[in-house]
Amino acid sequence: MPKDQPIVDTSPKVSDEVRKTTCYMCACRCGINVHMKDGKVAYIEGNKDHPVNQGVLCAKGSAGIMQVNAPSRLKAPLKRVGPRGSGEFEKITWEEALTIATDWLAPLRKTNPEKLAFFTGRDQSQSFTSFWAQGFGTPNYAAHGGFCSVNMAAAGIYTMGGAFWEFGQPDWDRTKMFMLFGVAEDHDSNPIKIGLGKLKARGAKVYGVNPIRSGYNAIADEWIGITPGTDGLFILSLVHELMKAGKIDLDYLARLTNAPVMVNGDEKSPEFGLFLRDKNGKPQVIDRKTGKLAAFDKKGVQPDLGGTIRKAGITYRTVFQLMADKYLDPQYAPEAVADKVGIPARRIQHIASELARVAFDEAIEIDQPWTDFRGETHDKMIGRPVAFHAMRGISAHANGFQTCRALHVLQIILGSVEVPGGFRFKPPYPKPPEAHPKPHCGAKPDCALDGPHLGFVHGPDDLLLKEDGSPARIDKAFTWENPMSAHGLMHMVISNAHAGDPYKIDTLFMYMANMSWNSSMNTGGVHQMLTDTDENGDYVIPRIIYSDAYSSEMVAYADLILPDTTYLERHDCISLLDRPICEADGVADAIRWPVIEPDRDVRGFQSTLCDLGARLGLPGFVNDDGSQKYADYADYITNHQRRPGVGPLAGWRMNEDGPTGGGRGDVNPDQIDKYIENGGFWIEHVPDEAQFYKPWNQAYQDWAVSKGLFDSPQPYIFSLYVEPMRKFQLAAEGHGDRQPPDHLRERIGKTMDPLPIWYSNEDDNKADEFPITALTQRPMAMYHSWGTQNAWLRQIHGQNPLFVPTKIWEENGFAEGDWARVTSPHGEITVPVAHMAALNENTVWTWNAIGKRKGAWALDENAPEATKGFLLNHLIHELLPPKGDGLRWSNSDPITGQAAWFDLKVRIAKADPPSESLPALPPIKSPVGQGPKNLTWKVGK
Amino acid sequence: MHPAPSIIFFTVASGLGFGMMFWLGIGAPTVIGFNAFLFYLVAYALAVGGLISSTFHLGNPQRALKAFTQWKTSWLSREGWLSVVTLSVIGLYAIAEIFFYTRLIPLGFLGAVLALASVFATSMIYGQLKTVPRWNQWTTPVVFLAMSLGGGALLAGQILPAIVLIVMAAIAVILAWITGDKAFDRAGHTLSSATGLGTDGAVRAFEPPHTGTNYLMKEMVHVIGRKHATKLRVIGMILFALLPVVLLLLSANHVTGAIAAVSHIAGALTIRWLFFAEAEHVVGLYYGKR
Amino acid sequence: MTQLPTSTEKKLGLVIDLDTCVGCHACVVSCKGWNTENYGAPLSDQDAYGSAPVGTFLNRVHSYEIQPDQGPAQLIHFPKSCLHCEDAPCVTVCPTGASYKRVEDGIVLVNESDCIGCGLCAWACPYGARELDQAEGVMKKCTLCVDRIYNENLPEEDRQPACVRTCPAGARHFGDFSDPDSNVSKLTAERGGMDLMPDQGTKPVNKYLPPRPKDTWEDIDILAPLLEPVAENAGGLLGWLDKTLEKL
Numbered sequence A: 001m002p003k004d005q006p007i008v009d010t011s012p013k014v015s016d017e018v019r020k021t022t023c024y025m026c027a028c029r030c031g032i033n034v035h036m037k038d039g040k041v042a043y044i045e046g047n048k049d050h051p052v053n054q055g056v057l058c059a060k061g062s063a064g065i066m067q068v069n070a071p072s073r074l075k076a077p078l079k080r081v082g083p084r085g086s087g088e089f090e091k092i093t094w095e096e097a098l099t100i101a102t103d104w105l106a107p108l109r110k111t112n113p114e115k116l117a118f119f120t121g122r123d124q125s126q127s128f129t130s131f132w133a134q135g136f137g138t139p140n141y142a143a144h145g146g147f148c149s150v151n152m153a154a155a156g157i158y159t160m161g162g163a164f165w166e167f168g169q170p171d172w173d174r175t176k177m178f179m180l181f182g183v184a185e186d187h188d189s190n191p192i193k194i195g196l197g198k199l200k201a202r203g204a205k206v207y208g209v210n211p212i213r214s215g216y217n218a219i220a221d222e223w224i225g226i227t228p229g230t231d232g233l234f235i236l237s238l239v240h241e242l243m244k245a246g247k248i249d250l251d252y253l254a255r256l257t258n259a260p261v262m263v264n265g266d267e268k269s270p271e272f273g274l275f276l277r278d279k280n281g282k283p284q285v286i287d288r289k290t291g292k293l294a295a296f297d298k299k300g301v302q303p304d305l306g307g308t309i310r311k312a313g314i315t316y317r318t319v320f321q322l323m324a325d326k327y328l329d330p331q332y333a334p335e336a337v338a339d340k341v342g343i344p345a346r347r348i349q350h351i352a353s354e355l356a357r358v359a360f361d362e363a364i365e366i367d368q369p370w371t372d373f374r375g376e377t378h379d380k381m382i383g384r385p386v387a388f389h390a391m392r393g394i395s396a397h398a399n400g401f402q403t404c405r406a407l408h409v410l411q412i413i414l415g416s417v418e419v420p421g422g423f424r425f426k427p428p429y430p431k432p433p434e435a436h437p438k439p440h441c442g443a444k445p446d447c448a449l450d451g452p453h454l455g456f457v458h459g460p461d462d463l464l465l466k467e468d469g470s471p472a473r474i475d476k477a478f479t480w481e482n483p484m485s486a487h488g489l490m491h492m493v494i495s496n497a498h499a500g501d502p503y504k505i506d507t508l509f510m511y512m513a514n515m516s517w518n519s520s521m522n523t524g525g526v527h528q529m530l531t532d533t534d535e536n537g538d539y540v541i542p543r544i545i546y547s548d549a550y551s552s553e554m555v556a557y558a559d560l561i562l563p564d565t566t567y568l569e570r571h572d573c574i575s576l577l578d579r580p581i582c583e584a585d586g587v588a589d590a591i592r593w594p595v596i597e598p599d600r601d602v603r604g605f606q607s608t609l610c611d612l613g614a615r616l617g618l619p620g621f622v623n624d625d626g627s628q629k630y631a632d633y634a635d636y637i638t639n640h641q642r643r644p645g646v647g648p649l650a651g652w653r654m655n656e657d658g659p660t661g662g663g664r665g666d667v668n669p670d671q672i673d674k675y676i677e678n679g680g681f682w683i684e685h686v687p688d689e690a691q692f693y694k695p696w697n698q699a700y701q702d703w704a705v706s707k708g709l710f711d712s713p714q715p716y717i718f719s720l721y722v723e724p725m726r727k728f729q730l731a732a733e734g735h736g737d738r739q740p741p742d743h744l745r746e747r748i749g750k751t752m753d754p755l756p757i758w759y760s761n762e763d764d765n766k767a768d769e770f771p772i773t774a775l776t777q778r779p780m781a782m783y784h785s786w787g788t789q790n791a792w793l794r795q796i797h798g799q800n801p802l803f804v805p806t807k808i809w810e811e812n813g814f815a816e817g818d819w820a821r822v823t824s825p826h827g828e829i830t831v832p833v834a835h836m837a838a839l840n841e842n843t844v845w846t847w848n849a850i851g852k853r854k855g856a857w858a859l860d861e862n863a864p865e866a867t868k869g870f871l872l873n874h875l876i877h878e879l880l881p882p883k884g885d886g887l888r889w890s891n892s893d894p895i896t897g898q899a900a901w902f903d904l905k906v907r908i909a910k911a912d913p914p915s916e917s918l919p920a921l922p923p924i925k926s927p928v929g930q931g932p933k934n935l936t937w938k939v940g941k
Numbered sequence B: 001m002h003p004a005p006s007i008i009f010f011t012v013a014s015g016l017g018f019g020m021m022f023w024l025g026i027g028a029p030t031v032i033g034f035n036a037f038l039f040y041l042v043a044y045a046l047a048v049g050g051l052i053s054s055t056f057h058l059g060n061p062q063r064a065l066k067a068f069t070q071w072k073t074s075w076l077s078r079e080g081w082l083s084v085v086t087l088s089v090i091g092l093y094a095i096a097e098i099f100f101y102t103r104l105i106p107l108g109f110l111g112a113v114l115a116l117a118s119v120f121a122t123s124m125i126y127g128q129l130k131t132v133p134r135w136n137q138w139t140t141p142v143v144f145l146a147m148s149l150g151g152g153a154l155l156a157g158q159i160l161p162a163i164v165l166i167v168m169a170a171i172a173v174i175l176a177w178i179t180g181d182k183a184f185d186r187a188g189h190t191l192s193s194a195t196g197l198g199t200d201g202a203v204r205a206f207e208p209p210h211t212g213t214n215y216l217m218k219e220m221v222h223v224i225g226r227k228h229a230t231k232l233r234v235i236g237m238i239l240f241a242l243l244p245v246v247l248l249l250l251s252a253n254h255v256t257g258a259i260a261a262v263s264h265i266a267g268a269l270t271i272r273w274l275f276f277a278e279a280e281h282v283v284g285l286y287y288g289k290r
Numbered sequence C: 001m002t003q004l005p006t007s008t009e010k011k012l013g014l015v016i017d018l019d020t021c022v023g024c025h026a027c028v029v030s031c032k033g034w035n036t037e038n039y040g041a042p043l044s045d046q047d048a049y050g051s052a053p054v055g056t057f058l059n060r061v062h063s064y065e066i067q068p069d070q071g072p073a074q075l076i077h078f079p080k081s082c083l084h085c086e087d088a089p090c091v092t093v094c095p096t097g098a099s100y101k102r103v104e105d106g107i108v109l110v111n112e113s114d115c116i117g118c119g120l121c122a123w124a125c126p127y128g129a130r131e132l133d134q135a136e137g138v139m140k141k142c143t144l145c146v147d148r149i150y151n152e153n154l155p156e157e158d159r160q161p162a163c164v165r166t167c168p169a170g171a172r173h174f175g176d177f178s179d180p181d182s183n184v185s186k187l188t189a190e191r192g193g194m195d196l197m198p199d200q201g202t203k204p205v206n207k208y209l210p211p212r213p214k215d216t217w218e219d220i221d222i223l224a225p226l227l228e229p230v231a232e233n234a235g236g237l238l239g240w241l242d243k244t245l246e247k248l
């Protein structure tokens, strides 16, 4: 080293201590190493041992320090003193806050528990919050899944026992062709990026199906800039080509799916379209060895895909034949769909042929014997190395359920689900709908609900209707309007409660959802509903309790605020009973623990519920003597048992010899410490012989039982044909005693096809007058509204232009810095525009949830988020534009109730630049003041 | 580039101050005693004031002395040395004139050369920057030197040299504008070469890395409208050369001389403002600002 | 110290894979986090919660669109930090010697206690890799995480730059370009690693891997036999099915 070169300390001390916990800047739930200096958070990095992120961390995760120190953090319980929406509050003590809440809620429980609607947002403790709501006895509980991605989840469960993200993942290490449908970022954000990186390193091909070519789609080797809302048609065209060419995995279909199951073909039969079942209720197939009917799972049976049988005057044909009838129809030929989907026919054929080539000509084999549920042993695992992933781009449309189903059917006919190189489930999935609970609504005063709120229906009998046929739930979930609404409909709660339809409620209790802003459709309308008063001057929605950790837009609309801690200040558990964090080859769960103590008068919301539950005397929350059962959430996590031997956490449970590795076992008082010692998580690997074919693999089924995932082995076959949907159609055709209202018959008949179909939503959204689709995408560096309070992240995304494709840009003569008026059937906004060439020519889009209300988030009222940023939500309504039939139809999927965010159609025109984005809403008062001017953040010396 | 007032003032003032010192150093005019004191006061006020002003632009002016260490490679450091040496040499020379009524002629000539070298060094701070093609041409030192000499002559009351040199400086400035307008393109830097992405088609900046601004954009990506620039060039030329030269040619007395000087300095400031404001840094390419 | 070393023992730097970068800004923020807490002054932010927030970052991710003559437009995410140039103009312009290039590994650093904050080095850098911190008045730039890569307080596998360690897509690689067998040298050779603005003569050490060709489907012949129909209608398919199943 030359003598005048300065000496640099290349080995500075990094920190005093590393505390390992779980990130919660989004729902991906990566493991983090929190470096501490002087007892403060100094630096956050990824945990290399963690199954989810393997050491990497996204922008949000790395910015966690700006989140836990954000000036927008709520500081104490608040009681509203000004009018609703003003943001005027007074600080109160926790005792006062809990007394108020108890005084409001106890009488409801005594008389009519359904008067409480308890809805939680991106809650990661749903097995706990639902347990609380069940104890309270209200049928009105759900989390945010209904406006998020229930189409994807429900279509996956009904078809094959799981979908993407928490349910499963592509076999990133082996797949050779990967197709991504409608994903900007997704929940599994780091794993997807890690996976894409692996594909790129190997030179595997990535196909991006998305009207917008940004992010993941920007690195796709092939971009398919599809017309929004038409993926179902495109996928079924691929199915058409593959079936026509016989490029389908017949062996897989025959053995592992319901393709060979016999279906009643007699149009006049009340069971038309239902399965032929034996006396045990098992679906029947024809055994090719004997030519006779047999239960699908009989030992040694070789199901025939092609057979026909006549029994008692009724002809039964296989599901496969129905599929052939349907999908070989020329309406699905590439030439027939090309214009609608905006993809040339030759390209559709090219993609189909590539799928066929890679799946069959590049098949892979693993030398690993396994035994299937019929007792047959196979000496190899055969892989079809094509994999798919999809998210809200296909699910957040009103035809999303069927589109997601179509994608699953495509994967299945290629034989690429649960095989090497294809799609793999993550334990505790796969889990067919039958293994999930059914929804419950049995509410009685002073009583717990008769079962879990949410679940999977198997026919009209399972709908949640009152005796008079009216909806039992405030959100009208599990009714004829959306029978399979497995996650509820959070986006309908406020409007239904305001309309008193199906009934009035007293208290709306919400947690972690910014329902007066970015998670509501029709934002201005929602403000109206939340502040509307009746003839006595009382609020139409009488009471609103809300728990947030930050000064969000929603805070201003609540009467009582129960301030939460930040993610580094509380206990949490990411449980197998909930949305798990497992990987395809391992079962895992994790915790959060207070790596720092709050410096404010705030409490973890789950601990608050333990307290409130005890004050209300909820079953499960009090001891026999009426005393509080769980001192706090940590106590619950450790000591609660859902079923014998199964609690919130599966790691280090006890048996006679002390702590086990994990799985079933008794309560271990030191369980949380064990997690902390292990880096905040527990993982156990799936044995080699159980790695693939999980739904049918005896070794996997046995292992899953030993880990407490199920109570007994539950092998099943995939449902290409979803029989419960046919049951709803039968009802709509007039069969059975539970009958839909007449105005819904036609729609149920049309949409609830047991085999995937595609239908257009364009007319419903007035596409003739509003020809452009307007979309939103998640920015990778922001989490919905809550990223903005982060001083580092808001510099990256402080405003959001509307991106406009070249054609529309030129037609309107736009130039940089211009503004446009964007009109939908429902409303109008005026916003800045920017040019994007890599965009479907009839689509405009913007980043989601960047726009902010003045006064929220401890920002300056002139923050660019408020003056230039905007929400597209002003243009989206929870109801479709009137059709002239005197009815207002909900802007949701008719099967699941999923909010159809991406069906939005608009018109666009150049506008004179206003002084700020329109509509400009008046500021709300900040209950936390405003953040400091400058930051020179450094902890320790 | 961001036209920082402190830097504009620094370059103009120190240029004038050193320009005056050049003329005083070669004895044009020859001054003695109190008269000399007044001349040197003006020259030092300009040169030292300019140098002090340049430190306003520093993040840590208290460490300014460290800037003297790197004369081997850094024009800024060289400029520092040369200024100090010039100020010292001319200082001695001035002391002799003011207090001892003596002209140390060799010292004066040495100081004059050093004064020009200082101005040259200042110009090279900008002229060496490949990243700013408009600056990175022979015109930069020529313009700086010509402006310094012309302005210096004017302030030193050297009417004829002033007229000639101001006209020459004006020509140099105009040449610098003409060549400068093409310099960026001539240097061949494009978004395509900046990103290496041009092989498959036209490259366009899509989203910036941050929606807000940053140091680089504030400092180096200053966009000035073409019309605006043309107007300022005309105004600058009138004030810098036309008006002073015409006034001096018509009648050279104290009043016209003073007006000419004020006009000239205002013109020089305008021209120097444009020197910065019109200069485009290649980093602007990355931000799609070109 | 503003003389550049005639040669350096190692040439440490980054390879950034433009075919893989998804533009997530993870590297941007982890860099901000590490460097706020470590080497030199923290990276400050002005008007942090106000109407015009602006702060110091050592790494920023741009994005560009390419419109080919044929085919759809492409979007490229483009991270940019100091390229640790061999002929670093930022070093030679520095009047104080605060800027220097290390002899042992070629890392270009600013010795903040010598920096007067004149900004000249930032002007000299063609790539916009230096930012003057507005709170401290000193020049900040990528240090190649010199306080991580040799840090004995970190486990061996963590001795790499914060941005590389965090990049979820694995689009950033760190290594020694003077060693032809290093990961970075090999990637550069295999994938045609390129220099930015080579005509500036800075000889950057960091290399960028160009995006692979995209949307090439039209060049590839449709694999006709693969889609040879076995059946145009359901009846035909069932006939084929029987035949095929016989063979199974």
Ligand SMILES: Nc1nc2c(c(=O)[nH]1)N[C@H]1C(S)=C(S)[C@@H](COP(=O)(O)OP(=O)(O)OC[C@H]3O[C@@H](n4cnc5c(=O)[nH]c(N)nc54)[C@H](O)[C@@H]3O)O[C@H]1N2
Binding pocket: A026, A122, A148, A149, A181, A182, A183, A184, A185, A186, A187, A188, A189, A209, A210, A211, A212, A226, A227, A228, A229, A230, A231, A390, A391, A392, A393, A394, A397, A775, A776, A777, A778, A779, A780, A781, A782, A783, A784, A902
């Ligand atoms: N960084 C970050 N990560 C997040 C979130 C966040 O806010 N920030 N939010 C989390 C949440 S709650 C969710 S639900 C997930 C959602 O994650 P994603 O499913 O990735 O959701 P979006 O960002 O809404 O992206 C939807 C994508 O679908 C495309 N698209 C829209 N319509 C169509 C169509 O008809 N066809 C096709 N093929 N594509 C279409 C859009 O162009 C867009 O790219 O992300 C989660 N992860």
Ligand SMILES: Nc1nc2c(c(=O)[nH]1)N[C@H]1C(S)=C(S)[C@@H](COP(=O)(O)OP(=O)(O)OC[C@H]3O[C@@H](n4cnc5c(=O)[nH]c(N)nc54)[C@H](O)[C@@H]3O)O[C@H]1N2
Binding pocket: A121, A122, A144, A147, A148, A149, A511, A512, A513, A514, A515, A518, A519, A520, A547, A548, A549, A550, A551, A552, A553, A554, A564, A565, A566, A567, A605, A776, A777, A783, A784, A785, A786, A848, A849, A872, A873, A901
């Ligand atoms: N236009 C359009 N609108 C959309 C979508 C779209 O694609 N386009 N996507 C929809 C989807 S999928 C979703 S999931 C929703 C998301 O919308 P929201 O669920 O409203 O999401 P956030 O904005 O993240 O708001 C969650 C609230 O939780 C608070 N919070 C954050 N951390 C904590 C904590 O630790 N404790 C507590 N108690 N509160 C906390 C935040 O401060 C914030 O107020 O948006 C929906 N809205």
Ligand code: SF4
Binding pocket: A023, A024, A025, A026, A027, A028, A029, A030, A053, A056, A057, A058, A059, A060, A061, A062, A189, A190
């Ligand atoms: S993806 Fe990012 S924000 Fe989400 S949990 Fe992981 S590190 Fe945290």
Ligand code: SF4
Binding pocket: C081, C082, C083, C084, C085, C088, C089, C090, C091, C108, C124, C125, C126, C127, C128, C129, C130, C141, C202
């Ligand atoms: S990239 Fe810029 S700052 Fe880095 S060494 Fe090269 S010239 Fe210097």
Ligand code: SF4
Binding pocket: C093, C094, C095, C096, C097, C098, C099, C110, C114, C115, C116, C117, C118, C119, C120, C121, C122, C138, C139
């Ligand atoms: S800002 Fe600092 S490092 Fe840069 S040239 Fe000036 S003194 Fe040197």
Ligand code: SF4
Binding pocket: C030, C031, C032, C034, C035, C058, C059, C081, C082, C141, C142, C143, C144, C145, C161, C162, C163, C164
């Ligand atoms: S190497 Fe270190 S300092 Fe440089 S960009 Fe990466 S994280 Fe930042």
Ligand code: SF4
Binding pocket: C020, C021, C022, C023, C024, C025, C026, C027, C028, C061, C077, C079, C166, C167, C168, C169, C170, C171, C172
């Ligand atoms: S972290 Fe990696 S993928 Fe993300 S922007 Fe940086 S280089 Fe690109």
Ligand SMILES: [Mo]
Binding pocket: A147, A148, A149
């Ligand atoms: Mo969501």
